[in-house]
Amino acid sequence: MSTPGIVARGVKRSFGNVHAVRDVTLEAREGAVTGLVGPNGSGKTTLLLMLASLLQPDEGELRIGGIDPIADPAGARGVLGWMPDALGAWQTLSARETIVTTGRLYDLDKERSAARAAELLSIVGLEDLADAPARVLSRGQKQRLGLARALVHDPQVLLLDEPASGLDPQARIDLRLLLRRLAAEGRTILISSHILSELEEVVDDAVFLIAGETVSAERVAAAASRGRMWRLRLADRDATAAALPVAQALGWDVNHIPIERRDLLLHFATDTDAAAGIAALVRAGLPVAEFSAATGLLEHTFLDLEGGAR
Ligand SMILES: Nc1ncnc2c1ncn2[C@@H]1O[C@H](COP(=O)(O)OP(=O)(O)OP(=O)(O)O)[C@@H](O)[C@H]1O
Known part of the structure; x- marks a missing residue:
């Protein structure tokens, strides 16, 4: 399991008697965008939380850029960027302060954090709202801020939960181009989305999750x-x-x-x-x-x- 990118083997996680993730085995390659596709409640968010080192699996092995997020959560967080499906924004901080503060939490110095915030506000198109408090941002604008926050420490691996939800058509196109560029730079990107037509245009590979289990390559090929x-x-x-x-x-x-x-x-x-x-x-x-x-x-x-x- 020394492969870079993302690896999961035999991963399981239950909440009481709800078996959210029953058996997940997957690999997401470096330099590629991998789509995580599954119906509501199939375990996508639970899986992403485990990969992001925010939830412990009951069983199985995980590697993020070669690091085990269970044994070394701090190490894993250093190499991964995590964008949750809804941004738990610090309401009174501005978009810029949110990114700077996140950068400081990732040990970037003041100057580097400020420079990174300016760069990312421009990349996600939030320059005009940079100094407005996060609570006034619309849902789509919060999504953009969430993406900027995930990118602050220039992570090698990106885990994005429904990043396109709430984005207008232009912002979706921008997101697509950004993800392609990040992948071309050699990053590993795992992205869940319900908007399959959107995923279709951005992903290189897809992993299907049905009722907490990844579907075998043979079944996927037969269905396709x-x-x-x-x-x-x-x-x-x-x-x-x-x-x-x-x-x-x-x-x-x-x-x-x-x-x-x-x-x-x-x-x-x-x-x-x-x-x-x-x-x-x-x-x-x-x-x-x-x-x-x-x-x-x-x-x-x-x-x-x-x-x-x-
Ligand atoms: N903290 C929790 N406590 C109890 N049950 C949970 C918890 N988190 C998730 N579940 C359950 O686990 C199952 C999988 O949920 P999860 O959020 O991972 O699915 P999902 O594929 O992300 O769904 P959606 O597409 O609707 O976002 C669901 O039945 C959900 O109710």
């Missing part, structure tokens, strides 16, 4: 490769008029092609079948204006796994 819906729109007619010629070109029963608003929904068993399908439509002379997977791969895999777990 299961057939899915594709959205089709023709350039020259609406979905109702498109249904029959599309069914004919594919050799399908028109009654088995659902219509959703402007689009036809086509079910293909594999990506190869989908590719053959679009080739058949084009060969039939149909003007295909849009052909895209109706759900992203993460969302599709998640829904399939969750459906299987019920």
Whole structure:
């Protein structure tokens, strides 16, 4: 277990008879963003708290940048940045003071803390509110402050619990770019989110957590490769008029092609079948204006796994 990045093996944690984390084994690589995906109550926050050295596991082994957060919580906190899902802000401190104080808690000297606060306020776009008390910040602004706080000591490993929640579209794009940059610099990032379309665009790898257990790579691969819906729109007619010629070109029963608003929904068993399908439509002379997977791969895999777990 000397691998850098994040490692968990056979981790369990219960609260009385609630088995929040039943059996978690995962690795998150250095230089990559790993998504932690799971339904409400599946144990994501409990797992992140253990990784952040803030909660003891009942069983199992953890490593953060090679450090055991159970045996050496102070060492682990030195290398990790933790952003909780809701910022427990110091209400009367300003955003700047919050970052400076956090920096001081991480043993940065006064000048370094002040310089880091200025830099981070700019990175997260809070310069205009730098000297306002944290209690006046909106939810999204508090999220940004939480991110700045997590980054103050320039950690090698980042644990982010729902960082995009409450952020407006521009702030989400900024967050995505920032995470990609931090990963490109060699950091390890583990991020939980419910917004799968957001995760889809930022993660390199994904870990699925269902009912407190990580799902095996084989099950994930099987779920990912299961057939899915594709959205089709023709350039020259609406979905109702498109249904029959599309069914004919594919050799399908028109009654088995659902219509959703402007689009036809086509079910293909594999990506190869989908590719053959679009080739058949084009060969039939149909003007295909849009052909895209109706759900992203993460969302599709998640829904399939969750459906299987019920
Ligand atoms: N301190 C606690 N005491 C008792 N039960 C807890 C405690 N913390 C978490 N739980 C329970 O453990 C389970 C997992 O909770 P956790 O917050 O880890 O899930 P989550 O995946 O983060 O959920 P969400 O997506 O809704 O944030 C839930 O059933 C929750 O009620």
